[in-house]
Amino acid sequence: MTEKTDPSPILIISELVKSFSNQRVLDGINLEVYPGEIMVIMGGSGCGKSTLLRHIIGSIAPDSGSIKLFGQEMTTLDDKALNAIRKRFGILFQSGALFNSLTIGDNIALILKEHTNLDATTIEIMVKIKLELVNLREHADKMPAMISGGMKKRAGLARAIALDPKILFYDEPSAGLDPVTSAQIDQLIIDLTKKLHVTSVVVTHEMDSAFTIADRMCMLDKGKVLKVGTRQEFEWLRDSDPADCPSEQDRLIRQFLRGDAEGPITERKLTSDYEEDLLMASLKHEK
Amino acid sequence: MLNPHDIIKNVRNEGSAVVLELAGEIDMQCSTELRGEIMAILQEKPSALVVNMSQVTFMDSSGLATLVEALQWSRRNGGTFRLSGLQENVRNVFEISRLESFFEIYDSEAEAMAQ
Secondary structure: OOOOOOOOOOEEEEEEEEEEOOEEEEEEEEEEEOOOOEEEEEOOOOOOHHHHHHHHOOOOOOOEEEEEEOOEEHHHOOHHHHHHHHOOEEEEOOOOOOOOOOOHHHHHHHHHHHHOOOOHHHHHHHHHHHHHHOOOHHHOOOOHHHOOHHHHHHHHHHHHOOOOOOEEEEEOOOOOOOHHHHHHHHHHHHHHHHHHOOEEEEEOOOHHHHHHHOOEEEEEEOOEEEEEEEHHHHHHHHHOOHHHOOOHHHHHHHHHHHOOOOOHHHHHHOOOOHHHHHHHHHHHHHO | OOOHHHOEEEEEEEOOEEEEEEEEEEOOOOHHHHHHHHHHHHHOOOOEEEEEEEEEEEEOHHHHHHHHHHHHHHHHOOOEEEEEOOOHHHHHHHHHOOOOOOOEEEOOHHHHHHO
């Protein structure tokens, strides 16, 4: 794990609960993220990881619980305070979330013009620096509609780092990317974190990427934290023999990490009332 | 907003060259003022401007962009622009932005002045 220059967590999530239509999506989440580390949050589809991310960035209010970012309680901030704190973190959305009416370069410049008093020349140079970081400098004048999905994602990353944030949130940064572009994004996440001490929180279910970049990992399942540990701990679980995983929880994590077709995740989907359900259907149509 | 003099520790003439000593954190709050100070020095058209950054503990991309612009101005005036004494985390900003070879960077002010 990264050496901690500051022992205080930059992000503290405590007992976070959220339900949608009586379905509990987050069920008492606890998690701490330290400055300068890459925390990977993973889990299957519907486990609550993207919902958790939306809570952290202040897009959704929880039913209960606490989120402290930079020491500030996010769940009670008004819009003005929320906008101020949003300048201190960057978000890479799955889609890249670019303004389609602006060129790639102007998408980045807009953030700098809106939030700083920097000279136009300084901003122009900064835009070039950010685009070079994601290998898009030569595409600065293109409109988002003219570039590929992978390029949009890289442009989204350039925009996310426009204001040199202290913490970056990534929602599935590798999804839909070719292997080379995915590896480039992984390397950039590592470089930003290790060389510029930007803290990274990455939501993903791409295990190759997760094991490449993570300092620590958090596994979510059914809205709960199953395990938080170092990458090495998760590697051990992934590579272990099933006999070394006595608990159902460890075997479930092992199956997810390995992407095995057989295991606790699959078994629990074979619900006990399956046969009864089929019989009831046939009875209904006998009438 | 920070006073630029919090960053600018000293400006001194060394023959036809100027040494600018910076200190502290260069970020978006102070880059504009720093830009003004550097441009004022360059308007005097020194033969060389050596920026001693040994006491700069942090620099963001706005600081880097300001130095790029200073390099452009310096070259336009026919002068040279050198940086010295970069701490590791500041050097990393140049490295990650692929601008290490773009600048003349020296370990110490003495080395930069000896060129």
